[in-house]
Each structure stands twice: as structure tokens, then as C-alpha cells.
Amino acid sequence: LMKARQKVKRAAAKTSAVRLQRNPRAIPGQRKATIRDVSKLARVSRMTVSRFFSNPDLLLPATHDRVARAVKTLAFVPNRAAGSLSSRRSGFIALILPSLTNSNFAAVAHGLTEAIRPANYQLLIGFTEYKVGEEERQIELMLARRPEAIVVTGEHHSRRCAALLSACGVPVVELSDLPRRPIDMAVGFSNREIGRMAAEHLMSLGYGVIGAVGAGRSDDSVDHRGEERLRGFEEALKSAGRRSDLVVRHGIPPLSYERGAEGLAVLLALEPKVDAVFTVSDLAAVGAMMECRRRDIAVPGGLGVIGFGDFDIAAQMVPPLTTIAVEFENLGRQTGNVLLPLLRGERAHPLSRRIDVGMRLMQRGTTARVAK
């Protein structure tokens, strides 16, 4: 058997000597050093070099030194694709967001990055731009990289997305929504509750004719989370026996300052007597406030305004914007904290499969008690 092997090897050696550069369409640039090059230079086995990176304490100081020097002279950077293939651990965590332009989603990314850094995972971020088809595409792209966990935004997924996610075999976290029946885990808050909270806040202050502004939808883009907020808002008004038809859905997501200003204009045209408005996002609220200034409508006297998100600008406005805050960076961090034990192979704690990070009403200057 031994002899047979030798023969095969020699035959192989002959062929491979012929073709030096295997793939001409390979990325250009001088060939990178491999673990093999390092091992030769340091006169150790490849395994020793591997251990140098994964478990340096196992090496004898002298060996460690030789390897370190070789690594340095060759400017060796281990190839994680090869490592992943062999160890069956990619070191990736996939994060799929609607958009990065929203600073709250960016905060999620930052929080998650921070939480997973000590474990040496790398984030693989994708964004959908609120396009419905894009989520599927992104999930497939991600799955091809064999992430060790997948974090998606929201609870609404196409059938195919849901199928891909439930079959993917790694932990899945649904972010920023709390589905009744999560695919796997969920970390978030209730968007519906936020709408309700906004409506109740406005009613409690004595506002009478209350409207809302959110994003519309097109054939290929939706903002499910904003829509949930509007729904909660309508519910609260209805169950209080109030008018709940003053809900403007304007423009395609994401909602911007400008869309907020326009949305308010639409609302005022619909019902000039509106005395308070909830906008699905602070950005729209700020836009609405600017529109008020242009129209000489006093805030909060002429119009009460409440937003969502507690974006940085909210507290800085004059008057400062009343809003509902969610700690998005914390959301990301919590997600990381839920995932880390799972990635270490520990079983999921049943209580941590659905984490509500809650929300907080930040009453500031744009809402105030109305004189009856």
C-alpha cells in the first residue's frame, strides 16, 4: 500500500510541475505566502504554524519565535476561506438591514459588532433598501458564505425567505420586531405598542384631532415596521372612540425630512383642524416641524408633534422633539449577547429566545397640555 501511494504521488508531482500558475483568471498580484511556505522557512510542520495562530501557548518558546519570524518575513496572512472550509466555521455573522442610511440601523450594526468582537466574529452586512425581492437575494448570498448566525430585520419575510431561514441550520435572530412565533429568536420591541403609546400620549395631553404620517409603499418596497406603528396608532384612537382616519401614507420608504414636511402638508389639506401629529420617524417629525415654521404654525401650541426613534437631532430641535426612544445600539449588543453562547455550542436559554428591549417616551417640548 505504501509503495502504491508513493507511485501515485510521484505521478502527481510530474503533472503539477508542468502547470505552475493554475488559474490565469485568478486575481492578479504576486502569489500570497501559504502556511506551507511559513512552515518550510521555520522548519516546522504546517500544523505548528496553524497552532501558532490558534493556540500559541502550545508551542515551545523557541518554536514560537521561529514561526513568528517566518510569518513576519513572508508577511503571511492566513487564508480564512481555507480555514473555514476545513474547520467548518466561517467566522461570519450575517446581518441584513433595510438600509444603512438610517442611523438607528447603523447603531444596531455598531452594537452587534462590539458585542461579537471579543469572540472574533466578523459581520457580513447586507442591505435591502426596503425592496422586497432584495431580502431573498441577500439571504442567499449570505448562506453561500456559511455564516454561523443570521440576523434579519423585522418579522415579515417572503415564504421563500422564511423557508431559507428556518432550514439554514444556524441561529436566526429577527431584529426590531417581536413576532408571536419567531423563526428562531427575536430581539426587539413592539412597533404596534409604539403607535399606541404615541396616540395615548397625545390624547392624554388633551389634543383633539390627531393625525399621523408614515411612508407609503410601492410595488417593490415596504416599511413593515412603520406600518405596524401606524396600525397601533389607529387601534388606540379607535378604542378610545376617536377619529382614526387621519393617517397619511406618503412617499416610498425610507421616510425623510422632506417626505415628513410633505406628509404634514397632505394631512393639513385633509383636515385643517388637526392639532397633533404622530410621525413614524423622527426624521419625518423634524420635516413636519420645519413645515410648521414655514407656515407659522406654533409647536406645540398650534400643533403637537411626536416622533419615533430619538434620533440625535430630536433633542437638539427648538423646541426639542417629543419622541419614543429605543436603544438601538443596545439592541445590537443584546443580539450579540444572545448569539455568543449559542456560537460556543451552548444550548439556547428558552427565556432568551424573545427579548423585549422596550421603549421609552421622551416627553420634550413639542407636545404639551392643551388648554381646553
Next chain:
Amino acid sequence: LMKARQKVKRAAAKTSAVRLQRNPRAIPGQRKATIRDVSKLARVSRMTVSRFFSNPDLLLPATHDRVARAVKTLAFVPNRAAGSLSSRRSGFIALILPSLTNSNFAAVAHGLTEAIRPANYQLLIGFTEYKVGEEERQIELMLARRPEAIVVTGEHHSRRCAALLSACGVPVVELSDLPRRPIDMAVGFSNREIGRMAAEHLMSLGYGVIGAVGAGRSDDSVDHRGEERLRGFEEALKSAGRRSDLVVRHGIPPLSYERGAEGLAVLLALEPKVDAVFTVSDLAAVGAMMECRRRDIAVPGGLGVIGFGDFDIAAQMVPPLTTIAVEFENLGRQTGNVLLPLLRGERAHPLSRRIDVGMRLMQRGTTARVAK
């Protein structure tokens, strides 16, 4: 020889039959289907399955169908780590940004994503939070994934970063700055020129005592680009024989609304007669405007304000904010356009190694001619 090979194979088969689960520390979840499983089910060779994904037109319709069915029943998703290793093309483009919380950087990411999508590349985003040590760490993490191109922000890199980048063997783009001697390529604009432009704009309108607000620095964080803007600003004032000492560097990057408001306060304490201010970012400018409102300083009458970035909020302010605009999404798109031919193996066009996307003064309401 043939017989020898058979023997080796049989021996190998025997061993591998013994150990079913090779790596117990592998990520949990049922074993994913491999190209081999598909090939068996479809009764074709593995290459045919591979071609099904890379070049489906090559297959006979009947073969194509059989493979498609097998792929579907097994829910097969090709493992890109294995593919990358074999083809020596990772399909990654690395993008290293200071932060995602800045919507202009997010815009870059979006633009770049859009540009590279048709070629089926995937972005690998990392952020440094303006920390100097983080850039090195990020670059090393990225290099381990063998990206086919690396995009970094700015021209200032530590020695080690510069070394890693110049030795990495793939195209490198420096973003949003135009170094005199780029490592490889650069797509951006002159931050210094922006500072100059701001100063000249204010001088041309007749403002007399002109200040600026930027971010400070700590031991481990800097905003080189903002600093460049301040430098250009100082230069312009100096060469016009004006006072150039009213430059406040406040707080650690990134500059926020709040920091802008505080920065203005510092500036006013330093020199109450200031009649115009340039802030290194629109966010700080907005913060400064809010501070003005709190102090009943009229804008632009009492204080002229000019920012940078043309963030969405700029045009929405009342009065709308004068600023200097750079099309950041276009910056990302251009970067993609420069990279794509290189990734296809074409030679770099010498003219496209340094692309200036330029800038535009957006004169709006916060600056106006001063009555002498």
C-alpha cells in the same frame, strides 16, 4: 498505476467510513448538501453541477432540468468558501469606513454596492469608529478573506496599514481624499479645498470675524478629513490677511449636533464678535443653528453659517443651510466603476487612478451679504 490508485481509494474509504462527524466543534445544524450530493441525485458529475451555477447555458436542457430539480429538493446552496479556495477568487470587495452612523459614508456604501452588484461581488464592510488602531485590525481581518479589492477611507494610514495595503496584491482605492501619491488609486475630493471654499465664501459676502468648529482628537481617535478642512480654512484666511485663530476643535469625532452647539458656545466665548462660522460638518452646523436660536442670535444676520456635506437636513432647515456638497453616493459608484475593469483583469487606465468627484457650494439661507 490504476490498480494502485484503486487500492489507495479503498483504503481511504475505509477510514472515512469510521468517522462520520469529522469536527464536533463545527457549527451545529444538520449537514448541508454538497455539490456531490446534488451530482449523485441528478446522476451527473460534480462539474456539471458546478457549471449549472457558473455557466448554465453549457448544459443540455434535459441535464439542466435534472440538476435544477436536485438542487431544489436538496435546498443546495453552493459553499463559496470552497469555491473561493479553488478558483482563487473570493468575490469580496473590502470597504473600511470610519463609521456607518454618518449618512454620507452610508451613501458611499450604497453607491458602491450598486455599482458592483451586476458583477456579483459582495461588500465586506468594516468600521473603525475613528480609532487609529482599528484600521490596522480591520485591514488584517479583511486580508484574511482575500478580497479582490480594498477600499479604505482617507489618505492617512499608519506605517503598518500602508505596508499591508501596498503589499496586498489587489487594487486599493483610497476614498474621499486625493493623496498626492496614492497607494494605488484614489477617488475623492480635496478636503483642504473645501475649507478654502468655505472661507472664501464667507469673506466674499463681507463677513469680518470668521471662526470655525471641528472635532478634536484623543489619543486613539482622529478625523483627518475634518482636520484637512480646517487647515484649508485657516490657509485661506491667512493668505487674505485675516485672523485665522478662531478655530475651535471640540469633542472627539464623529462630530454631532450637540458637539456643534457646544463648539459654537466655545467660539462665542473666545470671541463674541464672531459674525460667521464654518463647521466641518452639517451636523455641527445644525447644532450651531439651534444654539443660535436658543441665544436669539439671528442667522444669517447675526451669524453666518456654512457647513459641509449637504446632509438631508441642510436643505430642510429654516433658514436652509448653506453648505458644500459632495455626491457621496456617486463617490461610491465611481469607485465601483474604477474597480470593475480591473477585476475583470483589464489594465488600469492611468487617468482613472485619481478621480476628483469635485464639490459644489450650495448657497442657501444661512449666509448672506453683510451690510457694511
Next chain:
DNA sequence: GTGAAAGCGCTAACAT
């Protein structure tokens, strides 16, 4: 503490 062997799942190159 170190090494040898085998194989992770795919594709380039060549053969038919």
C-alpha cells in the same frame, strides 16, 4: 510539544 495523513467542497485544466 510536534508531526503525518486525510479531507473540507469546490473549480481549473484537460480529456473525451
Next chain:
DNA sequence: ATGTTAGCGCTTTCAC
């Protein structure tokens, strides 16, 4: 149009 073979660069496993 499809198949065969030999690796890609690493890590697991097990032997010493």
C-alpha cells in the same frame, strides 16, 4: 456537452 483528475490552503484527528 460532460467527465476525470488534481489541487486550492487550511484544520482535524490521531500518532508519536
